[in-house]
Amino acid sequence: xxxxxxxxxxPAPDHPLKRLRAFTEARIGLGRHGAGLPTxxxxxxAEAHARARDAVHAAFDAEAIAxxxxxxxxxxLRVQSQAGDRASYLRRPDLGRRLxxxxxxxxxxxxxxxxxxxxxIVADGLSATAVNTYAAETAKLILDRLPxxxxxxxxxxxxxxxxxxxxxxxxxxxxxxxxxxxxERPGLSAADSLGAYLTFGPKPGRSDAERNCVSNIxxxxxxxxxxxxxxxxxxxxxxxxxxxxxRLKDDADDRIAASGTPAIGR
Amino acid sequence: xxxxxMTAGEGRTMPQEPLKTLLAQASPARSGDFLAGVAxxxxxxxxxxxxxxxxxxxxxxxxxxLIDPDEDEVSALILDQHDAEAFRAIAGWSLGEFREWLLSDxxxxxxxxxxxxxxxPEMVAAVSKICRNQDLIAIAKKRPVVTRxxxxxxxxxxxxxxxxxxxxxxxxxGVAASIVDGLQFGCGDAVIGINPATDSPAAMRRLLELIEExxxxxxxxxxxxxxxxxxxxxxALNRGAPVDLVFQSIAGSQKANAGxxxxxxxxxxxxxxxxxxDRGTVGRNVMYFETGQGSALSSDAHHGVDQQTMxxxxxAVARAFDPLLVNTVVGFIGPEYLYDGKEITRAGLExxxxxxxxGVPMGVDVCYTNHAEAxxxxxxxxxxxxxxAGVNFVMGVPGSDDVMLNYQSTSYHDAAYxxxxxxxxxxxxxxAWAQExxxxxxxxxxxxxxxxxxxxxIAQSKLLEAAE
Numbered sequence: 041x042x043x044x045x046x047x048x049x050x051p052a053p054d055h056p057l058k059r060l061r062a063f064t065e066a067r068i069g070l071g072r073h074g075a076g077l078p079t080x081x082x083x084x085x086a087e088a089h090a091r092a093r094d095a096v097h098a099a100f101d102a103e104a105i106a107x108x109x110x111x112x113x114x115x116x117l118r119v120q121s122q123a124g125d126r127a128s129y130l131r132r133p134d135l136g137r138r139l140x141x142x143x144x145x146x147x148x149x150x151x152x153x154x155x156x157x158x159x160x161i162v163a164d165g166l167s168a169t170a171v172n173t174y175a176a177e178t179a180k181l182i183l184d185r186l187p188x189x190x191x192x193x194x195x196x197x198x199x200x201x202x203x204x205x206x207x208x209x210x211x212x213x214x215x216x217x218x219x220x221x222x223x224e225r226p227g228l229s230a231a232d233s234l235g236a237y238l239t240f241g242p243k244p245g246r247s248d249a250e251r252n253c254v255s256n257i258x259x260x261x262x263x264x265x266x267x268x269x270x271x272x273x274x275x276x277x278x279x280x281x282x283x284x285x286x287r288l289k290d291d292a293d294d295r296i297a298a299s300g301t302p303a304i305g306r
Numbered sequence: 307x308x309x310x311x312m313t314a315g316e317g318r319t320m321p322q323e324p325l326k327t328l329l330a331q332a333s334p335a336r337s338g339d340f341l342a343g344v345a346x347x348x349x350x351x352x353x354x355x356x357x358x359x360x361x362x363x364x365x366x367x368x369x370x371x372l373i374d375p376d377e378d379e380v381s382a383l384i385l386d387q388h389d390a391e392a393f394r395a396i397a398g399w400s401l402g403e404f405r406e407w408l409l410s411d412x413x414x415x416x417x418x419x420x421x422x423x424x425x426x427p428e429m430v431a432a433v434s435k436i437c438r439n440q441d442l443i444a445i446a447k448k449r450p451v452v453t454r455x456x457x458x459x460x461x462x463x464x465x466x467x468x469x470x471x472x473x474x475x476x477x478x479x480g481v482a483a484s485i486v487d488g489l490q491f492g493c494g495d496a497v498i499g500i501n502p503a504t505d506s507p508a509a510m511r512r513l514l515e516l517i518e519e520x521x522x523x524x525x526x527x528x529x530x531x532x533x534x535x536x537x538x539x540x541x542a543l544n545r546g547a548p549v550d551l552v553f554q555s556i557a558g559s560q561k562a563n564a565g566x567x568x569x570x571x572x573x574x575x576x577x578x579x580x581x582x583x584d585r586g587t588v589g590r591n592v593m594y595f596e597t598g599q600g601s602a603l604s605s606d607a608h609h610g611v612d613q614q615t616m617x618x619x620x621x622a623v624a625r626a627f628d629p630l631l632v633n634t635v636v637g638f639i640g641p642e643y644l645y646d647g648k649e650i651t652r653a654g655l656e657x658x659x660x661x662x663x664x665g666v667p668m669g670v671d672v673c674y675t676n677h678a679e680a681x682x683x684x685x686x687x688x689x690x691x692x693x694x695a696g697v698n699f700v701m702g703v704p705g706s707d708d709v710m711l712n713y714q715s716t717s718y719h720d721a722a723y724x725x726x727x728x729x730x731x732x733x734x735x736x737x738a739w740a741q742e743x744x745x746x747x748x749x750x751x752x753x754x755x756x757x758x759x760x761x762x763x764i765a766q767s768k769l770l771e772a773a774e
Contacts, residue, residue, distance in 0.1 A: 056764050057487050064473055064480030067705020067717075068487040072755055075722035077705075085682070085705060089714070092676035130641045130677055131337045166677055226676045227712045 092226035100164035108176035115194035119143035123200040136202035147212035163201035167223030181268030210242025218242035240284035250285035330612035331355035338643035360402035389423035427618035454589020457733035466496035472710035491718035495736035496699035511547040558619030561607035591630035600643030633669035647684030669699035
């Protein structure tokens with residue numbers, strides 16, 4: 041360091057806009073060095089993104105979920121979509137909506153034990169992290185809340201699944217309602233959100249408007265016990281009314297947004 | 307299906323594959339074309355298609371509409387816009403020759419812009435497919451498109467920025483805080499544009515009045531926009547809301563536009579209504595459109611046409627209404643359409659290139675989602691490339707994190723970075739204001755952060771008082 045070199049300035053005090061963070065989650069008032077981000081803000085973002093990326097590529101721990109559900113007395117089936125690996129899952133959502141051949145036969149065999157009021161599906165979707173963390177717990181809480189006269193199909197663990205895989209699964213099992221618990225697309229603020237999608241009369245070709253969605257299920261969001269309560273309520277109404285989707289509930293947050301926002305694993 | 311004219315010497319004379327097949331086969335690889343089942347089966351097949359495309363003439367392209375104009379109003383519009391007189395001189399050019407001319411010194415801003423209405427979306431999409439990224443940049447750079455409302459956007463040597471202060475519940479203080487954060491970076495000269503959480507005339511009016519109050523208090527030359535549906539804007543406008551720009555998402559076929567709940571006649575009505583308000587000070591460009599590769603396929607409205615060509619067709623819709631701003635939201639749609647940073651980069655450069663050649667005031671939302679194989683480094687690269695290419699505007703989102711739409715775009719910092727490294731300035735009217743406000747220095751660049759320009763701006767906005 042030359043004699044004239046000045047020591048670096050002390051870090052800037054808190055940015056005045058930081059006080060307004062109370063009104064928005066947006067990353068305001070970060071401060072700048074030249075045009076660049078402060079190191080901490082840069083690494084905060086990088087870490088949030090890294091968490092989201094890891095969630096997208098995390099392995100679906102179906103064994104652990106199966107063991108958990110089996111211990112609670114639930115029967116299980118495992119199926120696979122036509123998306124064989126993660127890259128084709130991401131590139132080809134159409135394949136994630138169709139059953140692999142062997143899987144369909146397996147479901148048709150199980151359908152012999154029917155008819156069923158409900159099939160609950162646990163699917164990896166876009167965040168296996170969410171499913172590995174919350175799906176078994178949420179599934180048990182939902183099933184515990186249903187009346188004893190409901191005929192429940194074996195819980196289906198689905199690999200490489202999009203939401204619409206509910207349709208061929210529900211159809212093959214002749215289930216009146218399909219409920220899928222699926223990992224939602226990770227965001228920067230949360231990489232472990234579980235979504236629940238309810239479809240009455242599942243069959244291929246159902247549209248998003250014919251489903252109901254409860255999203256952001258995670259410990260820091262919609263807590264699994266509260267979510268299970270709400271989902272069980274929706275299931276009861278769906279069976280009573282014989283429908284799902286926009287006509288089931290008028291609350292906007294229960295409906296799948298009709299906006300142009302990118303679909304979550306659909 | 308219509309056949310291309312096979313006039314001797316003016317077109318190919320061999321039995322032909324349909325033009326849409328050739329265009330799709332020649333398109334640089336991207337996941338959406340594989341999803342649609344129209345992509346070339348091998349890399350060699352793709353280049354061979356590019357060779358056949360290079361030998362195809364501009365007249366061949368014109369003579370074979372990709373979608374029947376009797377069944378698709380966008381196709382009809384494309385033919386209706388076409389300037390046969392200006393086209394005559396270039397009709398016999400092959401696409402290979404057209405590419406070479408665009409790169410040549412004979413192609414100047416004047417000579418290229420003289421062809422604006424001679425060119426159709428299919429022609430510019432086709433030539434883009436035989437261009438490298440470098441060509442897309444070099445040619446677009448020669449075709450500025452300048453538009454005006456309260457600021458002048460698109461002048462050479464300048465780069466404008468949209469402040470995108472979205473909030474998941476449209477909280478007015480949260481939105482205002484994000485706006486002021488952007489202004490202190492010298493952003494906002496393209497537009498202050500909010501994607502509303504609620505698409506209703508009342509919500510739209512509240513947000514517009516918020517921006518209007520801030521704009522007048524700061525005496526800042528900006529235009530506002532709430533990116534609600536065009537019918538919501540018309541409703542709000544009829545009830546007296548201060549509507550500067552009318553927004554709409556658009557796409558390249560009638561069916562895809564129907565999926566957005568719009569038609570050309572609805573856009574015409576909205577355009578006329580916004581013009582009648584006469585709120586601009588330096589110009590009368592009153593529309594703001596967004597597009598993006600893959601939107602037609604996602605609504606099953608692509609008619610077997612590749613996604614990049616469908617995107618270029620959306621610009622025919624845009625240019626019919628003299629917009630102030632058009633931007634492609636290039637990485638928003640997800641990896642099933644553009645898989646990774648490479649595909650997003652290519653698409654961003656193609657869209658900018660095609661828009662500019664068609665006379666569209668093109669900006670780009672340089673962005674990605676968390677399930678795409680992309681990160682901030684990819685965004686830095688594309689932002690820099692586009693700024694070199696002369697992009698009219700980019701997005702400014704606080705810290706790159708859109709907390710309403712849940713995707714990542716460019717930030718206020720990013721905009722400041724790229725203006726600095728390339729010596730690009732803001733729109734002139736805004737530049738003068740920001741100098742006065744102490745945000746910019748005497749040369750029109752962001753003042754050192756130690757000089758307190760931000761603090762003065764925040765004080766003037768009275769934001770902190772609102773927070774007490």
